[in-house]
Amino acid sequence: MSGSLSHLRVLDLSRVLAGPWASQILGDLGADVIKVERPQTGDDTRSWGPPFFQGDDGSAEISAYFLSANRNKQSLAIDLTHPEGQKLIRRLVAESDVVLENFKVGGLKRYGLDCESLQRINPKLIYCSITGFGQDGPYSNRPGYDFLIQAMGGLMSITGHPDGEPGSGPMKVGVALTDIMTGLYATIGVLAALTHRDRTGEGQHVETALLDVQVACLANQAMNYLTTGKAPARMGNAHPNIVPYEDFPTADGNMVLTVGNDLQFARLCEVLGNPEWAIDERFATNRARVANRKELIPKLRQATVMRSTREWVDVLESAGVPCGPVNTIDQVFDDPQVVAREMCQKIAHPNLGMVPTVANPIKLKLTPVEYRRAPPLLGEQSAQILHRIIGLSEQEIEALRASHVIS
Structure with missing residues (x-):
């Protein structure tokens, strides 16, 4: 591995989109990313379909949604509610640089997997938490979903046809953009914390929240309000500050x-x-x-x-x-500029054949993004991770599997 972050290991306890988007970027940049999932079910997005991408022989499939955010990772299926599963995570933390999680506030404390507990094991650990509303404030215990945050964070109030026109009303963006932006901010926070650690040896808690990110990304529309006191209205595809x-x-x-x-x-x-x-x-x-x-x-x-x-x-x-x-x-992926920039890539998977993926847009001359691993099947690398990183024997791994601690 020759990526910019190939010296780092990321333990990814997140699921759905914001967290996995961040860990996919870190993986694209070379980090060794271990995706921790629930046995039997895994990340929620594994079942979010159709469509599903299916191997040539039909023996395995992965949802298109899961494929969008989980390349360059290995899947380790561990039951975090089981004490033995929690012990395995702690042993992995001792050998990791970053933990990424998007549980509800305090959700991992009951398992002894919160930031304070894990930094006692590894003081240099960067622990990144992604939530809907943040670690404090009156909404901190609420679950956060992209659609909800687009509404509460003002984005839907400025997206859609103006009042009085046919089809008027608030409209969400066509992708889970707040999740994606939160994943980007989380990545930036992790990289900043790693730079600080390189200078001081100190780990730290990085936190970002979907609502905070959505408010920040209102950009000029937020400033239009803050400078005039007048809330912007929906304008369809028109721009509030530029014509035409x-x-x-x-x-x-x-x-x-x-x-x-x-x-x-x-x-x-x-x-x-x-x-x-x-x-x-x-x-x-x-x-x-x-x-x-x-x-x-x-x-x-x-x-x-x-x-x-x-x-x-x-x-x-x-x-x-x-x-x-x-x-x-479909026209986007046929566009000669998109083709020339190689924005569609394919990655080999042992069960699925050649799996399509949308390329990372970061172009690095000396340490380019590499598409090393297709998104994994659930628990695909469980045994090899536990053997490679914490030295468990084949017998120990089989015992854990028999006890349903891992799959």
């Missing part, structure tokens, strides 16, 4: 215009055959266009319906106007 920056109809579908400055707007007007708009005081500057969007947008829409999406994209790109089609996901 939304979707427009074409002769055969839709395209997106993302005009970021006045020079780009002047080029757009030239291509559309209306150069006078660029010097009209109502539209000449972005500030004026934002104030007068109700007058400008219908004019643009009347012009864009005159050609096909492909024709507009070709001519606008040549003129230096940012634009593009509204692709379906």
Whole structure:
């Protein structure tokens, strides 16, 4: 292993998406990631389907959802409610650098697997906790789910058609974006804590919460509110601070215009055959266009319906106007840029054959991401992990399996 983090071992006690997303990134960067799962059932997302990816002979299958967040990991199936299972985790912690968990607040304390208990075993341990609402505050004991947090954290209030339009109402994003962003923040926190440990030898508790992350990622919309006292409203695909920056109809579908400055707007007007708009005081500057969007947008829409999406994209790109089609996901993976960037990879699995995966977007020249392991079957590496890391014999492992401590 030659990845940037190949000197590190991560014990991943998390499940579903935010935690597994973080541990997958760490695994992609070279860390030895051990995914701890419940015997018999495993991570909840193993059953979240269809669709399922099935091996050629039909002897094994894994849900597409599980495949999305669990490559470059090994599966160790241990019953954490069993005292012997807890002992195994403590022995693994002594040989690990990072523990990642997303249990409810205090959920692991009853098993002696909380941060304070495990750092007594390994003072250099980085212990990362992901929760819905944080370790403190009035909501700290509530479970958190992405859809719920998108609603409570304000994202759904600014996503969807405006009130009064057909289909209006709050709308969630099409993927569990808050979970994914929380996984990214958790990864950053772990890397920061590891850097601190490299300098001081100290481990620490890293904590991130879905609600905190969602509030932080309101970005300019949060600042729009904090600077004006007025809560932003849903605007469909329009942008609150930039015009034109939304979707427009074409002769055969839709395209997106993302005009970021006045020079780009002047080029757009030239291509559309209306150069006078660029010097009209109502539209000449972005500030004026934002104030007068109700007058400008219908004019643009009347012009864009005159050609096909492909024709507009070709001519606008040549003129230096940012634009593009509204692709379906099959079109995304056929896009020549996506193909050139090798964003679809395949990994060999002993039971499933070649398993597809979406590539990690981080490009490192000296220590590139490697797709070493396909997402594992439940307990696929239990025996070898216990033998390799804590030296259990074959007889000891079989005894644990007979007692249903592991599978």
